[in-house]
Amino acid sequence: MTTQRNSYSRQFKIDAVKLVTDQGYKISEAARNLEINPNLLGKWKNQLAVENDQAFPGKGYMTPEKEELHRLRKENQRLRMEHEILKKPRPSLRKSRCKYDFIRQQHKAYLITVRIAAANTPVVITRNFWRPTA
Secondary structure, three states: OOOOOOOOOHHHHHHHHHHHHOOOOOHHHHHHHHOOOHHHHHHHHHHHHHHHHHOOOOOOOOOHHHHHHHHHHHHHHHHHHHHHHHHOOOHHHHHHHHHHHHHHHHOOOOEEEEEEEOOOOOOEEEEEEEOOOO
16 A cells, blocks of 8 residues: 655745744644654754755755756766767778778789779779789
C-alpha cells in the first residue's frame, strides 16, 4: 500500500516556523497542533534561518546558486562527451588508410588506373598502366 506525501505551500511553512520563532511555541507543540512531524518543522526552521528569502522555492524551482551549479554540471557533461568523441579515431579515415595501404603493398602486381580531371572542365583523362615488376 502506497502512502501519499503531503505537500505544503511556502506560506504554510513560513507561518509554521513563525509559530516557533515569534510566538514562542516549542517545536514539538507547534508540530502536534499542525499535525506534522516535529523533525519536518525543525528542518523548515533551519532552512528558513540559513536561506531566508530564498527558502522553500517550490517544486521545480531552484535557488540561483543551485541553478548555476546544475547548468555548469550539465555543460561539463556535454563537454566531456564532446572530448570523448574527438579522442576516438574516425572510422572513415581508418578505412581509407587500409585501402591505400593495400594499394601500396600490391602496387607491383596490379593494374593502376589514374584519373585526372582539370579544374572547371568536364574532361577526365584516364590512364591505365601496369607497374613494372622488379
